[in-house]
Amino acid sequence: MIDLLVAGAGPTGLTAAIAAATRGMQVVVVDPHPGTIDKACGEGMMPATVDALAALGVHPKGRPFHGIRYLRGDVIAQAPLPTPGLGVRRLVLHDALSARADALGVRRVVGRVDGLRQDADGVEAAGFRARWMIAADGLRSPTRRLLALDAPSRWPRRYGLRRHARIAPWSDTVDVTWADDAEAYVTPVGEDLVGIAFLFGDRARAADRGAPGSAYDRMLARFPHLADRLAEAPDASSVRGAGPFATASRRRVAGRVLLVGDAAGYLDAITGEGLKLGVLGAVCAVDALASGHPRRWERDWRHLWRPYAWATGALLLASRPRPLRRALPRLTRDVPFAMRAMVGWVAG
Numbered sequence: 001m002i003d004l005l006v007a008g009a010g011p012t013g014l015t016a017a018i019a020a021a022t023r024g025m026q027v028v029v030v031d032p033h034p035g036t037i038d039k040a041c042g043e044g045m046m047p048a049t050v051d052a053l054a055a056l057g058v059h060p061k062g063r064p065f066h067g068i069r070y071l072r073g074d075v076i077a078q079a080p081l082p083t084p085g086l087g088v089r090r091l092v093l094h095d096a097l098s099a100r101a102d103a104l105g106v107r108r109v110v111g112r113v114d115g116l117r118q119d120a121d122g123v124e125a126a127g128f129r130a131r132w133m134i135a136a137d138g139l140r141s142p143t144r145r146l147l148a149l150d151a152p153s154r155w156p157r158r159y160g161l162r163r164h165a166r167i168a169p170w171s172d173t174v175d176v177t178w179a180d181d182a183e184a185y186v187t188p189v190g191e192d193l194v195g196i197a198f199l200f201g202d203r204a205r206a207a208d209r210g211a212p213g214s215a216y217d218r219m220l221a222r223f224p225h226l227a228d229r230l231a232e233a234p235d236a237s238s239v240r241g242a243g244p245f246a247t248a249s250r251r252r253v254a255g256r257v258l259l260v261g262d263a264a265g266y267l268d269a270i271t272g273e274g275l276k277l278g279v280l281g282a283v284c285a286v287d288a289l290a291s292g293h294p295r296r297w298e299r300d301w302r303h304l305w306r307p308y309a310w311a312t313g314a315l316l317l318a319s320r321p322r323p324l325r326r327a328l329p330r331l332t333r334d335v336p337f338a339m340r341a342m343v344g345w346v347a348g
Helices: 011-022 047-055 090-103 142-146 202-208 215-220 224-230 274-290 296-319 322-334 336-347
Strands: 002-007 027-031 063-072 075-087 107-110 116-118 123-125 128-135 158-165 174-178 182-190 193-201 240-242 247-249 257-259
Touching: 002 011, 002 123, 011 027, 011 090, 011 274, 027 128, 047 075, 047 274, 063 182, 075 182, 128 142, 128 274, 142 257, 158 215, 182 215, 193 202, 193 215, 202 215, 215 224, 257 274, 274 296
Parallel strands: 002 027, 002 128, 027 107, 063 174, 128 257
Antiparallel strands: 063 075, 116 123, 123 128, 158 193, 158 240, 174 182, 182 193
């Protein structure tokens, strides 16, 4: 019997495996995808995420950023971060996590969690028997479904698209440009590379229905200044999509299984805290297991979730009416202390 089975080899799952291995646990990570795993992601790591990974010996190479800017037309609202964040290509982050896991003796296998049994002493899944299991298998978590923990979400459906452009970053901030029904996020991830991600809801999808061109190009056309800047920049990756984002779980601990990261619940990527929730949550979940009190993870999850849910929910609600959405960048510019407080909160 192994100590810990981790379902999911994304950043959350690998962080959990690394945290457990540093505590002397025997760990196996199972995922249906071999090798390096890419995913639609804004790729901006907030300072708390950078610090948490560094404490585990993970130091991915990327491009530091020093603040967040909200833009709409000529209106710019900007707030600095207390310490730099890091824009890092998802593939680079995954390779750094994988290398650290390998160095610690974590075993990674290709497989699926399509069945699960547990008793008072352990859990069986994907051909392994373990004392504990952490499910970090994403928004559509198969483990959450097997445990009958799926819960309805009351939030509107939102989606994301991401691609990279080969161009030198034009700022040392993450830039968020607002349109009437979508946002564009530009993150510097290298000396000659930026990631461009779009977030949007069903209203934007319906408006695009039947229009010519790819969904990504149609979304880019909503942001003329960004489209002009990128007009001569070659594409550096293929388009990847994600969503709908909003998911919920009835609870995070079910016997000897702990749900972590997106599998535990998620609202939206509008505040850029997905990696932060996953990484910090993975460390907290492993700490709960190591302490002998796994149910402590429910309390720790709520501690991480509440500030994220308040900030994300407030921003989503404020951005739904179009008049208020159009005014948000101007409001954040004219009330700078509120912008600084929000960025500080998100940073961690």
